[in-house]
Amino acid sequence: MKKTFFLLVLSSLILILLDYLTYLNFLKKPLENPIIYVKKTVYTKSADFRFLPHLLANYKSVTEKLDSYEENRRSLIELQVTLDELKNENDSLRKQLGSPLPPDYLFIPARVIAWSRYLELDIGFKDGVREGMAVVEGRTLIGSVNKAADFRSRVLLLTDEDIAVPAITDRGTRGIVSGRFNKTVLFDQVLQKDPLFIDDLLLTSGEANYPPNLIIGKISHIQSDDAAVYKQATVESEADIPLFKKVFVVERT
Amino acid sequence: MVLAIIIETVFLSFPFTLLLSMVAVMLLGRKSLWLVFLAGISLDLFSLRLLGLDSLIFLLVAALILRYSRKFQLQSVWYVLSFIFTAVGLYSLYFYQQFFNLLYLLLTLILSVSLMYFLSFSVNYEYTDKKPLAV
Structure with missing residues (x-):
């Protein structure tokens, strides 16, 4: 049993060394996509669950934020109209100059x-x-x-x-x-x-x-x-x- | 174990895998070494750490548990709890920069107590290949 333990510790040390020297990238590459898929799925599906503790801990500030967001939303609608007008004007000016800003x-x-x-x-x-x-x-x-x-x-x-x-x-x-x-x-x-x-x-x-x-x-x-x-x-x-x-x-x- | 790795690396920076590995060692004894090694490798792959780093840490923790197996065998609650808290605390501090987080302390306590409760009902658990002392 001691042999197994030392074998596993030795394997870990060898893996650390090989990975540090980037020799294991060829092995890790094929595993990247499945890992990303699993993580992305879990992260997206758990959005509500993740937000719950945050909501409970900051309930007061969240409700205050919601109120201010509502006010902001109203003023944003007004701003959006002005912005659209300005955007159209800006686009036409850029076309006129023929030089989109880099x-x-x-x-x-x-x-x-x-x-x-x-x-x-x-x-x-x-x-x-x-x-x-x-x-x-x-x-x-x-x-x-x-x-x-x-x-x-x-x-x-x-x-x-x-x-x-x-x-x-x-x-x-x-x-x-x-x-x-x-x-x-x-x-x-x-x-x-x-x-x-x-x-x-x-x-x-x-x-x-x-x-x-x-x-x-x-x-x-x-x-x-x-x-x-x-x-x-x-x-x-x-x-x-x-x-x-x-x-x-x-x-x- | 797979679920623990996913939760730990996706949205909750708490060392579930380490905690489960410790319980696995307490339950299965030396038979769990391969499981602990593989869990460490999987955690490294999921968390973009150096491959082998977590497996090495888990194996060293397993070695400590097996070394002091008789003390664990006596089912001293405080001994086991303090060991779990120290291991989880040091791991959290180093890898997740969590220091005295009340939520995580509670989580550690609840998880360890429930797992120990499960341990006490487990008939076939073994920490070591050596026979227990006859009193």
């Missing part, structure tokens, strides 16, 4: 297939996803790709300790956004002399492969110690991850 960034659409510590997407290396690319939903930053297999990729979220996003507030205060215990988002390394207030909007500064002006969230709590070099703030993230089905991976062209 986008600075390429957006690769992806479906979310899992969300535990990381967010997992159904696109990978073969679709042009590389490690370090930013992942967004609308103008909101969700995180960055930290591992890309051939057909799927893993996204490091803003709540993760391993992420470091250079950020700037709407007052011009700079710092680094990182996570803590997969729960909270922190705005760290802010100089004591720099102004920082609750409800300040936090955006990406455009450094470290992140596109500029992506929304990260709002400052909700400030921890300041006069003896420390830096001050720190908790950020209320704008990303509502349980609701995400489709996101975009951003590539700088």
Whole structure:
């Protein structure tokens, strides 16, 4: 029996080494598609179930949000009419100029297939996803790709300790956004002399492969110690991850 | 086990597979080593980790359980519970960055107690090939 144990431990160590040296990719490739299929199916089917604890835990804020959404919906309808008019005007002007504006960034659409510590997407290396690319939903930053297999990729979220996003507030205060215990988002390394207030909007500064002006969230709590070099703030993230089905991976062209 | 791997890697960052592996070792003893190894490999494949990493961890946990099998055999609830909590806590902290999450602590407690209850009714469970001490 001891032989079996040592044989299995040895096999595990050999597998780790071979996988680290990427010699096992030929074995993993055929398994990618069935895994993606299973994960996608389960993730889609479990949407209501996943949202239930979130709803129960945040019932009050969800109802408040619903009210504000209803107000926003009404004003959006009015805006939509104006937007349509402006869009038509813009299209005709572009045609007239004959020069469609080149986008600075390429957006690769992806479906979310899992969300535990990381967010997992159904696109990978073969679709042009590389490690370090930013992942967004609308103008909101969700995180960055930290591992890309051939057909799927893993996204490091803003709540993760391993992420470091250079950020700037709407007052011009700079710092680094990182996570803590997969729960909270922190705005760290802010100089004591720099102004920082609750409800300040936090955006990406455009450094470290992140596109500029992506929304990260709002400052909700400030921890300041006069003896420390830096001050720190908790950020209320704008990303509502349980609701995400489709996101975009951003590539700088 | 398959369901545990799917739940763990799709939407709930809780080490169900580790918990089930520990129970499998307590129930089946050394016979469960292959099962634990395969569960680890499957979890690695599903969670995009280095292949073999989880199987190695599960095997080391299994080795600890088998090494101290007599203490488990005495059915000391606190001993088994503290072992499960430590293993699940360390694993969650390292892989899922979960630290003192009340929901997960409750989940660990409920799952371990129910599985231990199941254990106590299991007649054929064995931790080791050695015969138990006659008192």
